[in-house]
Amino acid sequence: MTLPHTPDDDRQTGPSDDTAPTSTDPQTGRDPDDGEKVRSPEEIARRKRIGRILLVLAIIGLIYGAYSFISYQLVGRYIQETDDAYIRADSVTIGSKLSGYIRSISVRDNQMVERGALLAEIDPTDYSNRVADANAQIAVARANRDASQASIGEARTGISQAEAALASARRELAYLNSQVALYRPLIATGAEPKQTYDQYVANRDKAAEDVAGKQAAVEQSRSQLASAEAQLEQSNAQVQSAEVKKQSSQNDLGYSRIAAPIAGKVASSALRVGQFVQPGQRLLSIVPTQDIYVEANFKETQIGLMRAGQPVIMRVDALSGVEFHGKVESVTPGTGATFSLIPPQNATGNFTKIVQRVPVRIHIDAGPEARQVLVPGLSVRVEIDTRSAKPMREKIKQEQEGGAAR
Structure with missing residues (x-):
């Protein structure tokens, strides 16, 4: 007698769960049924590319760091810079030696004059x-x-x-x-x-x-x-x-004929025809724009290796992107506070240490076109290369050790 066929019979006659073949990822070896997302070959390749890029970037960063460290040790630590610097000129204030009325005026503000040029005349x-x-x-x-x-x-x-x-x-x-x-x-x-x-x-x-x-x-x-x-x-x-x-x-x-003692530009003129002037009264100023220089105020911790003749790179705020070159002319024999009108008296009261600044005079190489822009008072960023004085620190140490030994 033949029994009727049912779906349960098919499940019983099919292969058992223990003997069924498993499907694993040939790249990762993971079974997709483990609950983890199966990565496609494209994703795996992308991850490998990212890894290589990160490795290259790490190597580049390491090389750059090593280069920066070596560059700092050899060059960077000897470059002293400050933005506390300004263009200066030794301007001359013109005054009258006599008393009298101004008869005539021969110049005007911002006019270029030569040495000996007539500026004004007092009634003679x-x-x-x-x-x-x-x-x-x-x-x-x-x-x-x-x-x-x-x-x-x-x-x-x-x-x-x-x-x-x-x-x-x-x-x-x-x-x-x-x-x-x-x-x-x-x-x-x-x-x-x-x-x-x-x-x-x-x-x-x-x-x-x-x-x-x-x-x-x-x-x-x-x-x-x-x-x-x-x-x-x-x-x-x-x-x-x-x-x-x-x-x-x-x-x-x-x-009675007031003449220019130097060549330069007339500035801040107070001359007026018919004006009565007294001896010593200020009349105008002459700025020698052809003899400008830079005065940079460096911290006392920066001047240890500064010497006259060292090369300088300068950037003027008024001329963005333009570099000027020059050299150190001299270092002031004292801090700015030493020559102030009222020097500090640190022997009285409470003391708070303040880093002092020392003015350094710098010659600037500038052509005629640049000198039309470079006027006293402009801000400058200064970098001084002090590598030429590297042996001086050791020499100073040897001098002191020798003096202590004696």
């Missing part, structure tokens, strides 16, 4: 009159000098005449003395009358008085000569004084 009338007055004083002094020279001549002539008269009187006195001596013994013997002897004695006494008078006249003439010579010296001094006053007046007349 008063100073021209002073020159004329000095000339008159010189003429008077010279006339006095000529008069003194004439007096000296007269005095010398008087001395000569007085000395001649004195000599004649002395000869007369000598003759009369000899006659008195001759007649004295004759009178005693009665060979000559006493009246003749008395006459010679009287003449002798008169001659003696005449000699004394002539001697006084000579002394008076000599005194007059000395006085005339003193007057001549005084006249010479008066001439020199008058000439000095004339030179001073001529100088003042020249100062």
Whole structure:
């Protein structure tokens, strides 16, 4: 007897679960029935590519890091930079040496002037009159000098005449003395009358008085000569004084024309025609744009290897993307605080250490076109290559160790 066929019979006759073949991923070896997503060959290849890229990037980063480290050790740590730097120029403030009214102005703001160019002129009338007055004083002094020279001549002539008269009187006195001596013994013997002897004695006494008078006249003439010579010296001094006053007046007349002491650009002019100015009053400034330089304020921890002549790279904020080259000219012998109007007094009160800055003067190489833009006050970023002074640190150490050993 044949039984009817049912679906349960098919399940019983099919292969058992224990003997059924398994489906595994040939790439991962994982059974898809384990609950994990099966990766496609494309996804596996993509993951491998990403892995290779990450490995290459890691190698590149390692190489870059090594290069950066070596570059810093060899170069970077010797490059000192700061943005506390500005363009400077030793501008000159022009003032008046005289007082007076401005007669004319020959320049205007921002105008380029050469050395010696006329800037302005003060009314020269008063100073021209002073020159004329000095000339008159010189003429008077010279006339006095000529008069003194004439007096000296007269005095010398008087001395000569007085000395001649004195000599004649002395000869007369000598003759009369000899006659008195001759007649004295004759009178005693009665060979000559006493009246003749008395006459010679009287003449002798008169001659003696005449000699004394002539001697006084000579002394008076000599005194007059000395006085005339003193007057001549005084006249010479008066001439020199008058000439000095004339030179001073001529100088003042020249100062009425205010000229540029240096070449540069006129800035901040306060000149006005008809304005009354006083000595020392500021009138304008001249900026020597052809002699600009950079003043960089480096921290005290940065200047240990800075020396004159080291190369510098500069970037000016006003000219983005442009590099300027130059060299260190000098390092200021003191911090900025040392030369301030009121230096800090750290010996009093509480102390807070502040890193000091030292100004460094830098020469900048700039052409004519750049100098039209580079004006004092512009901000600059500065980089100084101090590699040339690498041996100096060791040298300083050796010096100190040697000094300590002694």
